[in-house]
Amino acid sequence: MIFGITTGDSSGIGPEILLKSFRDGELKQPVVAYGDLAVLAYYNERLNLGVDLRCISNPTAYVAGPLNVVDAGLLRRENVRSGQLDGLSGAAARAYVVSATKAALAGDIAAIVTLPMNKEATQLSDSKFVGHTELIGELCGSSDVTIMLASDDLIVTHVSTHVSLAKAIAAAKKERICKILKLTSDAVSRLIEHPRIAVAGLNPHAGENGLFGDEEIREIRPAVDWAKAQGMPIDGPFPPDTVFYLAVRRKKFDAIVCMYHDQGHIPLKLLDFEGGVNVALGLPIIRTSVDHGTAFDIAGAGVASTISLRKALQFAVRLATNRSEQVVCEA
Numbered sequence: 001m002i003f004g005i006t007t008g009d010s011s012g013i014g015p016e017i018l019l020k021s022f023r024d025g026e027l028k029q030p031v032v033a034y035g036d037l038a039v040l041a042y043y044n045e046r047l048n049l050g051v052d053l054r055c056i057s058n059p060t061a062y063v064a065g066p067l068n069v070v071d072a073g074l075l076r077r078e079n080v081r082s083g084q085l086d087g088l089s090g091a092a093a094r095a096y097v098v099s100a101t102k103a104a105l106a107g108d109i110a111a112i113v114t115l116p117m118n119k120e121a122t123q124l125s126d127s128k129f130v131g132h133t134e135l136i137g138e139l140c141g142s143s144d145v146t147i148m149l150a151s152d153d154l155i156v157t158h159v160s161t162h163v164s165l166a167k168a169i170a171a172a173k174k175e176r177i178c179k180i181l182k183l184t185s186d187a188v189s190r191l192i193e194h195p196r197i198a199v200a201g202l203n204p205h206a207g208e209n210g211l212f213g214d215e216e217i218r219e220i221r222p223a224v225d226w227a228k229a230q231g232m233p234i235d236g237p238f239p240p241d242t243v244f245y246l247a248v249r250r251k252k253f254d255a256i257v258c259m260y261h262d263q264g265h266i267p268l269k270l271l272d273f274e275g276g277v278n279v280a281l282g283l284p285i286i287r288t289s290v291d292h293g294t295a296f297d298i299a300g301a302g303v304a305s306t307i308s309l310r311k312a313l314q315f316a317v318r319l320a321t322n323r324s325e326q327v328v329c330e331a
Contacts, residue, residue, distance in 0.1 A: 087125055102139070130162040199238070
């Protein structure tokens with residue numbers, strides 16, 4: 001199996017992370033890079049990494065040894081703006097994802113691992129762009145997608161992701177929550193034997209019986225009751241300020257379904273900022289991602305950690321190897 005890695009925004013740390021990981025032998029499976037050969041060559045020389053680069057037209061031309069690159073031919077060396085917001089880099093990063101997604105849909109690669117894009121940079125050419133998950137979902141014709149973040153200590157999924165807090169509250173409806181509970185249960189059940197999944201409330205103290213909001217009564221609890229009736233290992237809703245303690249310190253839960261982006265991202269990144277892996281649920285392809293951004297402040301300095309990329313590839317390999325029990329398709 002061959003795995004595709006998109007190089008992300010060329011102004012950020014994506015290209016150097018890929019090059020360093022490849023040089024250090026951290027990528028244990030055959031990989032092809034989706035990006036610009038000229039950009040990778042620039043960082044390869046700038047950081048004196050000595051990686052052998054080979055341009056290929058598609059993954060079927062893969063040759064063991066060098067880093068094989070499906071060259072987009074969009075950026076030249078003089079276009080690289082390390083650490084700077086750049087519209088050309090943002091547009092190119094989007095094109096890499098589109099190319100890799102099409103390859104995955106065609107079966108040319110077993111999975112996609114994505115390195116970080118900068119949303120603001122990509123929006124300079126695509127005003128509707130909000131993130132990898134939504135873009136890949138649109139390309140795959142999948143609307144019911146969500147992000148799963150996985151670390152050694154905890155797994156979290158989300159009812160909503162890249163929307164405002166006001167829209168996230170509005171999205172916390174029974175129908176949507178039921179879909180995410182099903183995706184989460186399917187995923188975690190194939191990763192952990194006899195899993196225990198908690199659902200976080202939306203309001204302080206999970207609404208405290210309607211004192212601080214009634215979304216738990218109207219939307220969340222009915223969804224949990226439905227899931228339990230289907231035999232899913234799910235319970236809740238629990239107060240958001242205690243459920244993570246119960247999961248991480250008391251080991252009562254393996255995963256938590258969160259109502260919005262920051263409710264899940266903040267605790268998981270606190271637990272494992274470098275090693276977290278982003279996985280999307282609900283697509284016909286496998287996609288994992290590093291769980292960090294473009295880090296413009298250190299781009300080109302050669303100090304960016306490669307841990308998350310290594311773990312993201314390992315997770316993609318695990319999912320692809322057990323495709324008969326596939327649990328994700330997208331973090």
